[in-house]
Amino acid sequence: MPESINILQSKMNHTKLKNNMQTDLLGLSPEILLKWYDEMLLIRRFEEKCAQLYGMGKIGGFCHLYNGQEAIATGSIGAINPDDYVITAYRDHGLAISKGLDPRRILAELLGKSTGTTKGKGGSMHLFSREKNFLGGHAIVGGHIPLAAGAAFASKYRDEKRVCLCFMGDGATNIGEFHEALNLAALWKLPVIYIIENNKYGMGTAVDRASAVDELHLKAAAYNMRNEVIEEGHNVLKVYQSVKAAVxxxxxxxxxxxxxxxxxxxxxxxxxxxxxxxxxxxxxVEEQKKLDPITLFMGILTDTNLASEDYFNSAEERIKSIVDECVAFTENSSEPPLEELYTDVYAD
Ligand SMILES: Cc1ncc(C[n+]2csc(CCOP(=O)(O)OP(=O)(O)O)c2C)c(N)n1
Ligand SMILES: [Mg+2]
Known part of the structure; x- marks a missing residue:
């Protein structure tokens, strides 16, 4: 049972997790908490479907999945407003779902269909939505980090009070653009929150083999920037709490x-x-899966009497039908016509 959550398994894990469980619900309403559960489950099931479709040869190009990191997308984006910006690297499906992009259009993008978020021309690594203030999806490691400073600069210049959440991998913190952007963000006081998703590896290279400083948040010290490490990145409530404070x-x-x-x-x-x-x-990998973000949150919702097995079973059904709908929508969509080859290359 590689990644699917099975209720029986989750019960077993629940006992293990119970002792050190976070039960302070931070004043969040049951509606929000259940929405977060559904969202994390949607991200997981969406990614599983992508893996399946990729295996069938239906998705072309690169495809980086988010399984295991769901609490970061949901907890962070749960702490901002719809008009705030989000920007990230190529591991972008989960963040795009959390930011409210239509999952049907995300899947269509992955399959190169004209109904995709960038008309099927960007693919998995280049999801984008101007309307939802999701500024991509960027394939060049570190390339988007200065763009986040730019979005935050625009917000401050226009006195809009919008913030920008900029997600990146651990490997991106070794790139020059990371350092240049952090320097300017701190110097010019820009409302940007840089979030390192430290998943311990950049491709096949462990953090301590690539970075002279392996406590990555300490890199902020060079720019006199506020910083924090969130050790329980699998706990959506912990992520939310720290991101909310930064926002x-x-x-x-x-x-x-x-x-x-x-x-x-x-x-x-x-x-x-x-x-x-x-x-x-x-x-x-097996050891890390014991800290599964969805299983942990299931335990929290159960312990606080916000949800029971019936809820989790019905959520599973609901999410399955959303993912099925994504597949049907994508299959019924056409590829972009040949005349579209040179359109959308430059902004008008
Ligand atoms: C400038 C640049 N160098 C190299 C690559 C090839 N590359 C793609 S992903 C990646 C690893 C990045 O790892 P990390 O930032 O930790 O993100 P993760 O994949 O773990 O989310 C590399 C080296 C690239 N896309 N861009
Ligand atoms: Mg990494």
Whole structure:
């Protein structure tokens, strides 16, 4: 049972997790908490469907899945407003779902259909929505980090009080653009929250083999920037709490933050890579899966009497039908016509 959550298994894990469980619900309403559960489950099931479709040869190009990191997307985006910006690298499906992009159009994009978020021309790594303030989906490691500073600069210049959440991998913190952007964000006091999704590896290279400083949040010290490490990156409530504090701080003072969220990816780096490879063991992956964000949240909702097995079963059904709908929508969509080859290359 590689990644699916089965109720029986979750009950077993629940006992293990109970002792150190976070039960402070931070004043969040049951509606929000159940919505977050559904959202994380949708991200997981969506990614599983992508893996299946990729295996069938229906998705072309690169495809990087988010399994295991769901609490970061849901907890972080749960802490901002719809008009705030989100920007990220190529592991972008989960974040796009959390930011409210239509999952049917996301899947259509992956299959190169004209109904996709960028008319089937961007693919998995380049999801985008101007309407939802989702600024991509960027394939060049570190390339989007200065763009986040730009979005935050625009917000401050126009006095809009919008913040920008900029997600990146651990590997991106070794790129020059990371350092240049953090310097300017701190110097000019820009309302951007840089969030490192530290999943312990950049492709097959462990963090401490690539970075002289392996406590990545400490890199903020070079720019006198507010920073924090979130060790329980699998706990959506912990992620929310820290991101919310950084967002409130940015709205009040315009000051940026650097947050390091510790997490783990269950799949290979991309769909063309093996799950374990030579750089990590099967045991390590299995051990990390015991900290599954969805299973943990299931435990929290059960313990606080917000949901029971009936709810989890019905959520599973509902999410399955959403994913089925994504597939049907995509299959009924056409590929972009040849005349579209040179359109949308430059902005009008
Ligand atoms: C500038 C640049 N160098 C190299 C690559 C090839 N590459 C793609 S992903 C990746 C690893 C990045 O790892 P990390 O930032 O930790 O993100 P993760 O994949 O773990 O989410 C590399 C080296 C690239 N896309 N861009
Ligand atoms: Mg990484």
């Amino acid at each position: 409130d701080h940015a709205r009040k003072t315009y000051e940026p933050s650097l947050l390091e969220v510790q997490t783990f990816r269950y799949r290979g780096h991309s769909m063309s890579d093996p799950i374990h490879g030579h750089y990590r063991t099967k045991e390590e």
